[in-house]
Amino acid sequence: MRRLRTTIAVATAAALATLAGTSLAPAQAADDGSVSVTPALGDVVNAFAVGTLLSGTLGSPSANFEALTNSDPFYDETGVDRYAEHGTLLKSKAVDVMFLGFQPGNIRAWKVMYPTTGEHGEKVISTGILMVPDDGRPDWTRPLIGYQMANDSLGPNCHPSGTLTGSKPMDAAAWSALGPLAMFFDRGAAVMVSDVGNNGSQETHGVFAGKFAGAAMLDGLRAALNLSKQERGLRLARSPKIGLFAVAGGAVGAGFAGELAAKYTPELRIKATVLEGMVVDMKTFFKYADGTMGSGFAFATLLGLAEWYPEWQIDRDLNLIGRALAKVYRNVCQSPTYFALPFVPLKSLFKDRVSPADRPKYQQAFTDSLLGQAATGTPQGKVLVASCEEDNSPLQLIPAEDSRTLVRWYQEQGVDVTYEPTDCSMVRLLTNPYGWATDLFGMQTIPWLFDTIEAS
Structure with a gap:
């Protein structure tokens, strides 16, 4: 089994190195004033990530069966108090992270269920997953990252607490999260990912409504901190430094989370927010x-x-x-x-x-659903907005000017915001697919996120 794990780790690193055509050396910041840092492969397939592969194991038949058949009873809302205070931990379950049937080692994880606020003020239930690296660092020293994945799925059992524990292995959202998660864990962060609704609910998931998605993200962070108060194997700081990170559809929720936080969750110490490629209007x-x-x-x-x-x-x-x-x-x-x-x-x-x-x-x-409204509020801490600089790619779905309009509005409101243009062109895709892809997943902004959190 150890030989198999070693083979998986080496093969994964070698394959990524070959496909990316880049070295394992750490990336260097650009000298043009940009805050973006395209990560070298060694920043993604980092020491912690390789360690999780070497210490991991294949999931048991029962674990794979439960994941692939979506039969986890955790998502049953029977008996839970949906009218409890927002972010209350209604239930939790220790789980193993699993992807493609493989369970990486050195990661503690819990599914959580909590009440949150719907688009029009309703009390609704959401679930999510909290993941914490086992790297020898005391939990109370860790930053907490609220991560909303680029998951636009309407169907049941398609959301992070399911896909990151083995379900729907071919859905693109989970694949797009692997690089950012590897970089988060390497920096010692605890990561809370909201499902934006109950992953197991058979009702259509309205994940696109911004206020709902923002509240689900913020209440997920509350639920993670409430779990830490109850779980013997978890000791996060009572008020840790928090960063918000999201790309594409997830960044709509993160954008609203940033705007809502001052009024909705004033107790959360949000120091930095990264928004990339989101629908503004x-x-x-x-x-x-x-x-x-x-x-x-x-x-x-x-x-x-x-x-x-x-x-x-x-x-x-x-x-x-x-x-x-x-x-x-x-x-x-x-x-x-x-x-x-x-x-x-x-x-x-x-x-x-x-x-x-x-x-x-x-x-x-x-x-x-419009970001940048005075009635909603303005973000706390520093904000980085990254988006395509020009409308020059057939894969682009959002007009570039919308993000610049949002940045100008934030600046007018006194928000400490940085705009970071991204080259989304087909020329770059063809000539530098690795840089194009890491930008697509927001990975070039992660050094800024952690530098900002640590400096605050």
Whole structure:
């Protein structure tokens, strides 16, 4: 077994080195004033990450069966007090992190369930997963990272507390989190990842609603700290330094978490926030993404929002094909289904052939989901906003100017915000796929995140 673990570790590092075409030497900061640092492979496949592979083991048949059949009873809400105070730890369960049937060593993890706030102030249940590296460092010295993954799945059992413990192994969201998690653990951070809802719920997951996603992120951090008060094997500081990190769909929630925190969770010491590639303005997102490579993601976003706005009665507006696609989307994870509508105009899924961005009854939802509103609040601590510098990639779903508009608004409100443009071009994808991919997952911002937390 030890020989197998060694083989896995060496093969993983060698394969990544070959694919990336980069050295294992630590990355160096750019000398052009940029705060981005493209990580060298050794920063990702770092000593801690290799150690988790060497000390890990294959998951047992029963563990794999439970994960792959989505039969964990943890998600049953029977008997829990959904009206308890936000962030109350309703239940927890010690688990093993597992991916592709392999359980890496030296990581403690717990699933947690807690009450949070829905888009319109409702009390709802969310779950999530807290992960802590076993690296010899006292828990009370660790920063706590709130991480919202790039997970836009509408279906059940597609969310982080499931995918990071073995379910849905082929969904892209979990794969995109491997690099950031490796870098977080190497820096000694505890990491709390919210599911933005109950992962096991059979209802359609409305993960795209910003206020809900933000509250779920903040209450997940509260639940993690409440777990630390109760769990004998966990001793986080009572008020640790906190960083928020998220990319794409997850960054909508992190953006709202930052804006809500001063009023919603004033006790949390949020020192730094990284937002990359997020939807700032839903209306411009639908105008931009509709009919592109990302039409499927735009359609999923619409269906997710519709869960919080039943007055839309969206199925009545969809035509036969639209309703059939909606039925599929509501019950699956994002990969590969959301990639299945490239270049399809969304108006073709509606009876009246009116695009989502132009439908009058959707406008209030778009306004509710707009980042950068005085009524919501402004972020605490320092903020880094990273986004594509230009609209020059067919894979891009968000207009570049939206992020710059948000940054200008933050600056006007006195927020300590840095804008970091990213080269998303196809030229860079073809000439530097490693740098393009690490930027896509936000990994170039992680040194700034930790430097800012440690300096605060």
